[in-house]
Amino acid sequence: MLIFHNPAHARHDGRQEMFRGRLVPCHETPARLAHVMAELQRRPVGELRTPGDADLALIRRVHQPRYVDFLATAWDEWVALDPENAAVDVLPSVWPVRGFRDDVLPLNFAARVGLFSFDAGSPLTAGTWDAARTGAACAIDAARALLAANAPRATMALTRPPGHHAGADFYGGYCFLNNAALAAQALRDGGARRVAVLDVDYHHGNGTQSLFYERADVMTLSIHGDPSTEYPFFLGHADERGAGAGAGCNLNLPLPAGTDFSGWSAALEQALAEIRRFGADALVIALGVDTFEGDPISRFRVSSADYLRIGAAIATLGLPTVFTMEGGYAVAEVGINVVNVLEGFVA
Ligand code: SP5
Ligand code: ZN
DSSP states (O other), rough: HHHHHOGGGOOOOEEEEEEETTEEEEESSSHHHHHHHHHHHHHOOSEEEEOOOOOOOOHHHOOOHHHHHHHHHHHHHHHHHOOOGGSSSSSOOOOOTTTTTTOOSSSSSSHHHHTTTSSSSSSSOOOOOHHHHHHHHHHHHHHHHSSSSTTTTTEEEEOOOOOTOBTTTTTBBSSSSSSHHHHHHHHTTTTTSSSEEEEEEESSSSHHHHHHTTTEEEEEEEEEOOOSTTTSSOOOTTOOOOOGGTTEEEEEEEEEETTHHHHHHHHHHHHHHHHOOOOOOOOEEEOTTBTTTTTTSSOBBBTTTTTHHHHHHHHHOOOOEEEEOOOOOOHHHHHHHHHHHHHHHHO
């Protein structure tokens, strides 16, 4: 297994996120990835690499160019408004809703922040663009390594910020560029005919779903907390099956808060059967470990040992597989849980 890690990840270090009217410390911290790196020192399940330069042309095909331009310049614009802004992160305060226009790009900075975001929990910081762009490079390189001669069975983009909530032209849920979607598109561009993206993060992968919703060449599947009660609330229901050419190519498996491993693994078996039926020739796993019983912001009851079984079950598909790193906020256990999935997969 080849693991592309992001040397710029710690440059994205948000100070605060909005929660119930207050600013509270961010859950999505650099320490998360440091714990995974430390666990990989103890249990070297793969070989570590750093990525090359990000393929901006590919990023601008998956995401809207005007959105990518915004991300690349947002911090400088923010500080140009007032030098004292450098001590504070960017959070949105105004959003367009139904009936407002999204085709006219506002000149006002706050209006553009709102246009391109969907929550106030995802601070944009001085290093966000560097970290997100280098993370995207990890995902793209991980996908391309899988298609090379003598390719390993699996690769990973070990990165933060995560990606699965980010859509064509929006960020949110701690995500800015959709690493799993970039990996899937790179696999398609490199010759894979049908790609499945299976999202096992606690939260619905709304960004990935929306990017491929009308496509028949990429199947998207997500196992997650029921959006009736769980973030991101406005997408992820079971009746979202894809549209147009992509009809039937999206599968959501929402589960109630409190679901334990027996309930969760039954959904996993259903997802794996669907991937076999689809006839995928490559797989992307959006790997969040916020399904863990000790996660501070989520409500499933998966144990550390269960992650070994999850990795082993995914491996039964026998597909070339790219893992991308998504959520998981029980900081001390994130390393054990992620490496357990990888160890279960390669065993
Ligand atoms: C990638 C990913 O897992 N994103 C999740 C984003 C969830 N954002 C909303 C979390 C709100 C929880 N706040 C709880 C604060 C408790 N002190
Ligand atoms: Zn999550």
